[in-house]
Amino acid sequence: MSGEAGAVERPVYRQGDDYDHAMPYDPSAFPPFAVTVDLVVLTVRKDALCSLVVRRGEPPYQGRWALPGGFVRDDEGLEAAASRELAEETGLRSQAAEGHRGGAHLEQLATYGAPQRDPRMRVVSVAYLVLAPDLPSPVAGGDARSARWAPSDALLDASEGLGRDAEQQAPLAFDHGQILQDGVERARSKIEYSSLATAFCPPEFTVGELRRVYEAVWGVALDPRNFHRKVTGTPGFLVPTGGTTTRQGGRPAQLFRTGEATVLNPPMLRPEA
Amino acid sequence: MSGEAGAVERPVYRQGDDYDHAMPYDPSAFPPFAVTVDLVVLTVRKDALCSLVVRRGEPPYQGRWALPGGFVRDDEGLEAAASRELAEETGLRSQAAEGHRGGAHLEQLATYGAPQRDPRMRVVSVAYLVLAPDLPSPVAGGDARSARWAPSDALLDASEGLGRDAEQQAPLAFDHGQILQDGVERARSKIEYSSLATAFCPPEFTVGELRRVYEAVWGVALDPRNFHRKVTGTPGFLVPTGGTTTRQGGRPAQLFRTGEATVLNPPMLRPEA
DNA sequence: AAAATAGTGTCTTTGAGACAGTATACT
DNA sequence: AGTATACTGTCTCAAAGACACTATTTT
Structure with missing residues (x-):
């Protein structure tokens, strides 16, 4: 431990010497890193x-x-x-x-x-x-x-x-x-059991964008429908901001921001394959 | 990074000086820890x-x-x-x-x-x-x-x-x-999702002894029957040695040793309470 | 006999996975 | 129209939680 420098039996550092001799505490008697x-x-x-x-x-x-x-x-x-x-x-x-x-x-x-x-x-x-x-x-x-x-x-x-x-x-x-x-x-x-995946997203993001984060980090494809149900059903994970966007093309998607929850329980499961 | 000592723009250590001057690499030019x-x-x-x-x-x-x-x-x-x-x-x-x-x-x-x-x-x-x-x-x-x-x-x-x-x-x-x-x-x-709880046990142990480890570490009571079903049903977690013991009193219990599995999937769930 | 621990079985509920089907945008 | 994305709902299966019940020991 850091507080051990004064312990008498502790081997302490001396330049060019070995460590097997008990010696009193000396502020400079440690190997410099x-x-x-x-x-x-x-x-x-x-x-x-x-x-x-x-x-x-x-x-x-x-x-x-x-x-x-x-x-x-x-x-x-x-x-x-x-x-x-x-x-x-x-x-x-x-x-x-x-x-x-x-x-x-x-x-x-x-x-x-x-x-x-x-x-x-x-x-x-x-x-x-x-x-x-x-x-x-x-x-x-x-x-x-x-x-x-x-x-x-x-x-x-x-x-x-x-x-x-x-x-x-x-x-x-x-x-x-x-x-x-x-x-x-x-x-x-860590993105399995925490809401940390949102750290990869801009302040406002869609469920699809969050899913693509999981897919990129895990290198797998996730079912968009089950993913949507999971993340929107976990209390405190996502908070709707009211806005929508079509920046991904297709039907306008709701925008969310990160909620208060930091831990996901039950977790997002990473497919094994 | 550790390999940065030579970068010219990097602030480097000089005894009693500040760090805001660019200076060439010097093997002793770092704060000793x-x-x-x-x-x-x-x-x-x-x-x-x-x-x-x-x-x-x-x-x-x-x-x-x-x-x-x-x-x-x-x-x-x-x-x-x-x-x-x-x-x-x-x-x-x-x-x-x-x-x-x-x-x-x-x-x-x-x-x-x-x-x-x-x-x-x-x-x-x-x-x-x-x-x-x-x-x-x-x-x-x-x-x-x-x-x-x-x-x-x-x-x-x-x-x-x-x-x-x-x-x-x-x-x-x-x-x-x-x-x-x-x-x-x-x-x-870590004992939730790994077989690490067995590190607290002697080489051979019973299911009850392993359960008491979980209970002590988590500070909760676990249902002995569901626990038994869970740990014996997880492949590679426990390997029966053939022996039994009554060192805990009661009906003789089977002895196990740790199996090859290091990760528990699905994990042991820690009660919330 | 009573108490303690070990182990099996059964029912209910939660939630994940698969996938049908609808909604609303762009090209 | 065709296609892409968003979203809802339904079915099935795996597994956790809550027990009842039996088995085998010590006191």
């Missing part, structure tokens, strides 16, 4: 789940795609660092966990700290998951580096087998393939 | 969910209970550190994620890194969740520090309101109350 945040930013574009990736300008992995992220500053919290990086890279405002309206959903995903995951130094990276609606301007704001949305499954396929195309299909830098995979799996399972 | 692992070790004892806590011998929070844990060494991975600390504190062998038989279940929980969570220095702690069967010897092995099992709800009640008893009921040190709460909630939700 760099701590970063990496972002899995997901959205649904053209009926496909997409992730934000940036091209690396420096070695290692120069020219390869990677997840956006950066160092945690010594006076800021982890979520604050993730939120700041998100704003710098995309211009998106995040809205943590119990999210108020208007911001992208942001939650901690997992932490990655294999000793050799970065060849330059010991880096522990806290990954965050961001779910955002499709952005009108691809990646507004941010710095000058090249960034793009890429279909998640293409990135993941490439990260597993051999890259098919050297350039576009190359696996992600570092262990970012694993991080992305964990993020996608988290998103896939 | 201490990285620790904290363990939420849960077991079921006397029909109550209990957590392993150790008494602190040094300031800060001297004399208060805290979660076991310690520094990550500079050549070991995060899970390896958690596994090592677990062995040092309890003598338990862990069996990570896709656990083989015989070890306690260990999985990453979350990471806590608020700037002032440890008054002495900037510490980022990666918390791990351990689920273990009730141990015959309370806490075998480990070092000389005082350690004990404490009912989780008593620790959590105390961490919220004012401590009722100053000594025994005092809230946990640091942010360990929050970490414990997150760990308990993870365990509660």
